[in-house]
Amino acid sequence: xxxxISTVNTLLDALPFIKDFAGETIVIKYGGSAxxxxxxxxxxxxxxxxxxxxxxxxxxxxxxxxxxxxxxNALGIHSEFVDGQRxxxxxxxxxxxxxxxxxxxxxxxxxxxxxxxxxxxMSGKDAHFIKAKPIDMEKLGYAGxxxxxxxxxxxxxxxxxxxxxxxxIASGDDAGHPGYNINADLAASxxxxxxxxxxxxxxxxxxxVLDKEKNLLSSLTEAQIKELKRDxxxxxxxxxxxxxxxxxxHGGVAKAHIIDGxxxxxxxxxxxxSDGVGTQIIGANA
Numbered sequence: 001x002x003x004x005i006s007t008v009n010t011l012l013d014a015l016p017f018i019k020d021f022a023g024e025t026i027v028i029k030y031g032g033s034a035x036x037x038x039x040x041x042x043x044x045x046x047x048x049x050x051x052x053x054x055x056x057x058x059x060x061x062x063x064x065x066x067x068x069x070x071x072x073n074a075l076g077i078h079s080e081f082v083d084g085q086r087x088x089x090x091x092x093x094x095x096x097x098x099x100x101x102x103x104x105x106x107x108x109x110x111x112x113x114x115x116x117x118x119x120x121x122m123s124g125k126d127a128h129f130i131k132a133k134p135i136d137m138e139k140l141g142y143a144g145x146x147x148x149x150x151x152x153x154x155x156x157x158x159x160x161x162x163x164x165x166x167x168x169i170a171s172g173d174d175a176g177h178p179g180y181n182i183n184a185d186l187a188a189s190x191x192x193x194x195x196x197x198x199x200x201x202x203x204x205x206x207x208x209v210l211d212k213e214k215n216l217l218s219s220l221t222e223a224q225i226k227e228l229k230r231d232x233x234x235x236x237x238x239x240x241x242x243x244x245x246x247x248x249x250h251g252g253v254a255k256a257h258i259i260d261g262x263x264x265x266x267x268x269x270x271x272x273x274s275d276g277v278g279t280q281i282i283g284a285n286a
Contacts, residue, residue, distance in 0.1 A: 014273070018055075021054075022055035024057065024197070026201065027192040028048070028188075028200075028201050029188035029200070029201065029202040030060050031184060032262070034266070037262075040262065043265055044203075045117070047265055047267035048117060050268065051267070051268075052118075057158050059192075059197070060119075060166065062105065062168075062184060063168065063185075064099050064103075067103065068092075068100070071098070077091060079092075085140050086143060087141050087143070088140065088142040088143045088180075088181040093142040093178045096181045097179060100168065105123070105166075108121070109121040112165070118161055119164075120162045120164060122165070122167070123169040124169050124171060125170070125171045129149065130168075130169075130171065130182070130187070131170055132170035132182060133180075134180065142181055144170050144181060146170060146182060149194035151195050151196075158195075170182050183240060185202060185244035186240070189244040189245070189247040189253075190251075192248045192253045198255075200244075200253055200257070201256075201267065204260065204261060205261065207260045207277075208258050208260065216278075219280050221283075222246055238258075255282055257278055258279045259277050266278075
């Protein structure tokens with residue numbers, strides 16, 4: 001009996017958060033180990049289904065850089081990176097779209113639908129809902145910078161009770177354009193802003209933002225992030241993630257979170273517990 005009461009108490013603890021987030025859009029950047037481990041994939045699908053069933057409107061944006069690199073290597077196509085960005089030739093663009101839209105997106109949609117959710121896969125090319133321009137065609141090829149997100153396209157899908165699962169491929173302006181390869185973190189941020197999302201959550205392979213002693217920093221402001229960048233505490237692959245968080249905050253998203261996707265049910269721990277997990281980035285007025 002005590003175990004049953006404990007279960008009920010856990011549900012009651014989550015109730016205020018369920019009430020707060022019901023009806024709200026939450027954008028999730030899905031990547032890292034959570035996207036690669038079979039067990040973590042199943043836990044992620046359960047988390048998203050529960051969010052969906054309690055009235056939250058989840059939107060999933062996924063990456064797939066490792067899978068793209070693996071297929072390029074298997075085909076004998078050299079991968080090159082400049083300042084952390086993949087140099088995306090026209091040939092590499094075809095492979096990126098094949099992996100992101102054809103393989104990874106389909107797998108996520110299938111997993112969610114198998115669990116009982118209503119998921120639908122799409123890329124930014126669908127209805128041209130994400131448009132982009134080249135960051136630097138000479139240096140980076142078809143690596144793109146988002147110029148517009150058509151929120152109405154996604155909102156119509158959400159209104160029909162579907163969960164959008166989005167591959168970060170954007171359309172160009174010309175007919176027959178191969179499209180643009182978009183950084184998935186930045187795509188999630190731009191989509192969160194366009195949808196006026198309550199939160200954007202980035203699943204990573206780290207506990208969050210760490211200080212120089214590797215202790216978790218549970219909450220950060222923009223001013224603190226600037227200082228941590230300046231002294232080298234925030235460096236490498238964490239820089240684009242905090243930059244994506246700040247872009248979302250600047251665009252009106254209430255909070256952005258960087259959480260450890262290697263933890264089972266990390267999404268539920270962040271959303272429905274008082275302490276949460278990972279690092280939250282908040283605006284000056286939060």
